[in-house]
Every structure is written in structure tokens, then in C-alpha cells.
Amino acid sequence: MNVNSLIEDKFIMEKPRQSLNRRERDRLLRQADILRAAEHVFALKGYHEATMQDIAKEAQYAIGTVYLYFKDKDALYLSLVEHKYRDLLAILKEETVKAKTAKEKIEIFIYETLSFFERNQNFFRIFVSERNKNQEIKVGKLRKLSVVIQHKEFVVELIKSAQEQQIIRSDFSAKQIADILISIFMSVVFNWFKEGSKGIKNLSSMSSFILDMFLNGAAVK
DSSP states (O other): OOHHHHHHHHHHHHOTTSOOOHHHHHHHHHHHHHHHHHHHHHHHHOTTTOOHHHHHHHHTOOHHHHHHHOSSHHHHHHHHHHHHHHHHHHHHHHHHTTOSSHHHHHHHHHHHHHHHHHHTHHHHHHHHHTTTSOOSSOHHHHHTSHHHHHHHHHHHHHHHHHHHTTSSOSSSOHHHHHHHHHHHHHHHHHHHHHHGGGSOSOGGGGHHHHHHHHHHOSSOO
């Protein structure tokens, strides 16, 4: 968890022309400490086995302090996911703007997202390890996060741009095609996490495969 980015987000959203006072800065630092500790504990124990007590101990705060910032484990986990997606979206916007064509933007989107999952694999491995269990955190809650919605809208805009440039067929809606891209993408990511050291070493090396499958399909040319 990037402490500085957390403070910067707060600064931009709430006080764009004012400095954070000491109390606000201390509060954000404590929140970042708790999120960092939660990421470590979730990655180590998995979501279901981790407890708020474990996270408080890792953060070196009293359990009451943790509850001051997050009402329960669900809220803490969702906040962590939100910050991860915010970091990813910021990278995607920064990198794709450099591309000249829609195809290049999609290629960058795939590569940068794979690289992000690879760099944060200890955290995102939770999605795989908990996938087949009775999830306490419903998928619906994740999908309703504003930054997750923004991420989906970003992908849809990439598809619309590709349709306008006649790189992708336009007889389906951009949203439908975005769902297909994300499905191919997540299938590769989940398999990579599950295979571990038995599979390919670098997740980012699969970017060309995903791009080819998405644009050209599996049919013999």
C-alpha cells in the first residue's frame, strides 16, 4: 500500500486547495498502516482465516483503533480492493494515453494489467484461494465499488475506440465485447495463480496470447 498515494487521494478529493492538518495526516497514516497490515495478513492466511485481531497485531494498533477506521473485516477488505483498483486504473490511464491507435491501447491495457496482478500476486491470490468457498464478501459488493465501475467503463471506452477504428466488429455492443475481453483475461490470471510454480513464470508474458485470442479467436486462419 502506497501511503503517499492514499494521502494524495484524500487531498485531491476533499481539499484540493488546502493543506492537510496534522490530525488528518495522522489519521490517513494510521489508515494506511492498517490497510498495509491487512494486505499482509489476508495474503498469509486467506480472507476467511484472517481476523481483525490478527490485523491489529500486525499493524501494532489496539483492536479498538482498527474498528474506528473499519467497521468489520468486509469493510476493510473492500477498502483494500478499492485502493488496489485505483492504483491500477491510474497506471492504465497514464500508459494508454501514450498509444496512437486503439489496438495499441488494448495491448497496453492487457500488458499493464497482467504486470499489476503479477506485482501484487500475494494479495490477488486471495481471489483464487477463496473462489470455491462460501464467500462472505459477495461479488455484488465488489462490483458496486465506484472504482471497479470506473475500471469497467474504461475498458468499454477502449472497445468503442477500437470499433470506431474498425479494429473490432461493431455488431455487438461495446459492453458485451468488454465482458468477453475481461473473461478471457481473468481466466488466464486465475489459471496462472492456481498453477503457481508449475506453470509459466511471468504472467505478463501471456499478454500476446490474450491479445491474439481476443482479436483473432481460436479458429484456424
